[in-house]
Amino acid sequence: xxxxxxxxxxxxxxxxxxCFADLxxxxxxxxxxxxxxxxxxxxxxxxxxxxxxxxxxRNVKAGRLSFTTSYAxxxxxxxxxxxxxxxxxxxxxxxxxxYVEAAAKSIAKNMxxxxxxxxxxxxxxxxxxxxxxxxxxAQPKPIPFWVVSCPEFLREGSAIGDFMxxxxxxxxxxxxxAAEKVAHLHLPLRAPIVITDLRTAEMIKYASNAFLxxxxxxxxxxxxxxxxxxxxxxxxAAGMGYDARIGRHFLEAGLGWGGSCFPKDVxxxxxxxxxxxxxxxILNSVMDVNYDRRLEVVEHxxxxxxxLKGKTIGLFGxxxxxxxxxxxxxxxxxxxxxxxxxxxxxxxxxxxxxxxARPLLPDIEMFDDPxxxxxxxxxxxxxxxxxEFKQLDLDQLKSMLxxxxxxxxxxxxxxxxxxxxxxxxxxxxxxxx
Ligand SMILES: NC(=O)c1ccc[n+]([C@@H]2O[C@H](COP(=O)([O-])OP(=O)(O)OC[C@H]3O[C@@H](n4cnc5c(N)ncnc54)[C@H](O)[C@@H]3O)[C@@H](O)[C@H]2O)c1
Numbered sequence: 001x002x003x004x005x006x007x008x009x010x011x012x013x014x015x016x017x018x019c020f021a022d023l024x025x026x027x028x029x030x031x032x033x034x035x036x037x038x039x040x041x042x043x044x045x046x047x048x049x050x051x052x053x054x055x056x057x058r059n060v061k062a063g064r065l066s067f068t069t070s071y072a073x074x075x076x077x078x079x080x081x082x083x084x085x086x087x088x089x090x091x092x093x094x095x096x097x098x099y100v101e102a103a104a105k106s107i108a109k110n111m112x113x114x115x116x117x118x119x120x121x122x123x124x125x126x127x128x129x130x131x132x133x134x135x136x137x138a139q140p141k142p143i144p145f146w147v148v149s150c151p152e153f154l155r156e157g158s159a160i161g162d163f164m165x166x167x168x169x170x171x172x173x174x175x176x177x178a179a180e181k182v183a184h185l186h187l188p189l190r191a192p193i194v195i196t197d198l199r200t201a202e203m204i205k206y207a208s209n210a211f212l213x214x215x216x217x218x219x220x221x222x223x224x225x226x227x228x229x230x231x232x233x234x235x236x237a238a239g240m241g242y243d244a245r246i247g248r249h250f251l252e253a254g255l256g257w258g259g260s261c262f263p264k265d266v267x268x269x270x271x272x273x274x275x276x277x278x279x280x281x282i283l284n285s286v287m288d289v290n291y292d293r294r295l296e297v298v299e300h301x302x303x304x305x306x307x308l309k310g311k312t313i314g315l316f317g318x319x320x321x322x323x324x325x326x327x328x329x330x331x332x333x334x335x336x337x338x339x340x341x342x343x344x345x346x347x348x349x350x351x352x353x354x355x356x357a358r359p360l361l362p363d364i365e366m367f368d369d370p371x372x373x374x375x376x377x378x379x380x381x382x383x384x385x386x387x388e389f390k391q392l393d394l395d396q397l398k399s400m401l402x403x404x405x406x407x408x409x410x411x412x413x414x415x416x417x418x419x420x421x422x423x424x425x426x427x428x429x430x431x432x433x
Contacts, residue, residue, distance in 0.1 A: 001025055002185055005078035007103045009036055009067065011047055011260070011326065012120055012152050013084030015159045018052065021059035023188050029067050030074040032102075040067045048325035048352045051160045071110040080185065081107055083131075084120040084152070086260075093267035095124050104131045108138035115145045116178050120152045122205050122265055124272055128172065128198035146178035149198050150186075151205030156259065157323030166191045172201020206272075209265040210283060215250040216257050217289040223253035223429025224296075233429030234411050253429045255335070255383060255409040256293035258320035260328040263287075294334040297381060301407045302342060304424055305379045309343035312402070314377035316370060317384025317410075318361070319353035327356045331409075332383045336361050349373040351386055371400050379405030379424075385412050394421055 002025045006017040009031040017029035031037050036046045043060075045053050059065035068074050075081055085099035100121055107117060117135065119128055132147045149172030154162035169186040171193060173179040179195050186193065194204070223233040233253045241248025257263070266283055273280040302308045320330035327333070330353075336346050346364040350357065354366045367373035370389070374380055374397055382389060390412050398404045398421065406418060408427045418425035 003077045003079050004028070004185075005030060005074040005081040007031075007074070007081060007083050007107070008085040008099075008121075009033075009040060009046060010084065010086060011049065011156050011159060012154065013082070014040075014045075014047065014056070015049065015052065015154060015163050016082055016084055016120060016152070018055045018059055018065060019160060019163045020185070021062075021065035022055060025064065025185075026077075027059075027065050028074040028078070029065065030069065030071060031067075032069065034069055037067045037069050049156065049159050050323055055160060071106045075107060075111050075115065078115060080116045080118060080182070081111075082118045082120045082150075083107075087121045087123055087264070087268075089264040089267050093271040095122070095264065095268040095271075097123065097127065097130075100127065100131065101134060104134040105138045108135040109140065111139070111143055111145065114143060116148055116181060117145055118148045118150045118182060119202075120150055122151060122209075122261065122268075123149075123202060124268060125199050125202045125206070127202060146173065146175045147198070148173040148175075148178050148182050149201035150182055151201060153205070153208065156326050157321060164189060168192045168194055170194045170196070170201050170204050172196050172198040172204075174198065206265055206269045209262055210269050210286070212250045213257050213262045213266050213290070214282065214286045216252065217286040219251050219253045220256055220293055220428075221289050226253075226429040227432065230432045231429075232431050234427075252411070254293070254385075254411060255297055255331045255428075256290040258329040258331050259324075260326055263290075263329040291334075294331050295338060297335060297407060297409055298338040298342060300426055301339075301379050301381055301405070304405045304407060304426060305403065308339060310345075311343075311378040312345045312347060312376060313339055314374050314380040314401075315346060315348040315364075316373075316380060316382045316389050317353075317386055318348055318350040318357045319384050322384055322386045325353040325356045327353055327360055330357075332357070333360060335381070335383060336364055347373050347377065350384065351388060353384075371396055374400040376400075376402050378403050379407065381407045382409050382412055385410035394418070394423075398423065 004027045006013045006029045009029050017027045021027040083103050085103050087095045090096040128147045128149050169191050171179050171182050183193050226233040237251035240246050270280040270283040305311050318332040349367045349370045404423045406423050406425050411427045415430050
């Protein structure tokens with residue numbers, strides 16, 4: 001059993017804390033957001049993540065997981081302190097490190113024994129050294145510490161499974177003992193462990209996210225060509241994916257990537273390249289292709305409905321992907337804006353993200369039932385591929401719609417079947433449009 005402190009109880013911090021507790025460690029999770037900590041103490045989760053509620057409650061009950069807003073309390077007995085605070089985009093695309101800086105200073109001021117400080121937040125290359133400087137300067141008296149990078153690769157929606165069965169654990173430190181100790185903590189996960197220097201570990205995280213985003217943008221560009229030459233991008237992806245050199249994941253064409261990671265991480269990597277005088281041509285194209293998806297879908301639905309002015313458009317899904325309530329950089333936000341600018345009225349249904357979405361999209365009407373939402377719509381767009389949309393009663397859907405127009409932004413329906421049922425149907429990249 002190890003004593004661990006986790007700083008930040010968001011998607012990464014709370015999952016990290018709960019999972020390490022479940023592995024038998026003693027974890028104190030800390031956040032500056034008092035409401036979040038108050039709620040967690042009452043068993044109310046701050047985010048929607050499948051399985052998290054049960055995992056947290058079980059480990060709190062067993063006395064292995066607790067919550068606090070006090071740094072002194074959280075790191076009193078800790079051997080390891082994970083920093084898992086947000087690193088959002090600043091206006092120029094650079095990662096905003098204000099939360100990391102505040103966390104590092106608070107750790108420094110409150111530590112009373114040697115500590116391994118582990119950066120789990122996604123941070124620009126060089127941040128580990130910068131954090132070490134901050135801690136050294138902020139310590140009231142010198143106490144040994146080591147900064148280690150251990151980037152997180154989990155995906156929202158399958159975060160617990162991803163954390164417990166990672167493809168690899170990346171550990172960055174030139175300090176042999178600290179790296180060994182962090183490796184030891186991760187041994188129960190039984191994943192390959194890559195031990196490297198701090199900067200390389202930080203780069204591995206950005207490179208991985210940027211590469212996955214590139215795969216998706218590549219397929220989206222290909223989808224447009226598929227429509228012009230009469231090929232089906234879904235079948236193309238399947239045919240490509242059997243090749244182990246390519247892999248079958250992240251080949252789905254659709255409305256593009258969003259969420260709290262890819263957009264800010266691709267931007268931050270491009271910013272870092274620019275800072276060093278390199279023009280990040282691939283990264284810039286990857287972002288441009290992605291943004292264009294959000295415009296194109298509005299153009300397509302406009303054509304399908306004979307113009308958007310005065311029309312009512314329904315959205316199936318708002319979250320940036322299924323199984324999460326995360327609305328950060330969700331394609332739905334831009335899609336709603338472009339539809340509204342074109343004069344359409346918007347209705348939406350999402351199984352879990354509507355509470356989070358309401359303040360962001362105050363002018364759209366939200367419904368608790370997908371069929372009610374579709375009632376009277378001139379067309380619907382599948383924005384998020386929630387499982388429950390895959391098995392909708394399509395006859396019922398058709399009977400609810402004013403016009404049977406479906407733009408399937410996630411390619412969840414069979415085009416032939418939809419057309420045979422009398423829908424005006426369009427997927428993404430599925431043969432001649
Ligand atoms: N969300 C993901 O899927 C994911 C996956 C891998 C990596 N990451 C990275 O992990 C980091 C955290 O992401 P997230 O999605 O969990 O963020 P989040 O916004 O969900 O949570 C961050 C938490 O940190 C807290 N916080 C901010 N400043 C603090 C401080 N000084 N002391 C204590 N707590 C503080 C906030 O109140 C919040 O609860 C980011 O760098 C992100 O890029 C995220």
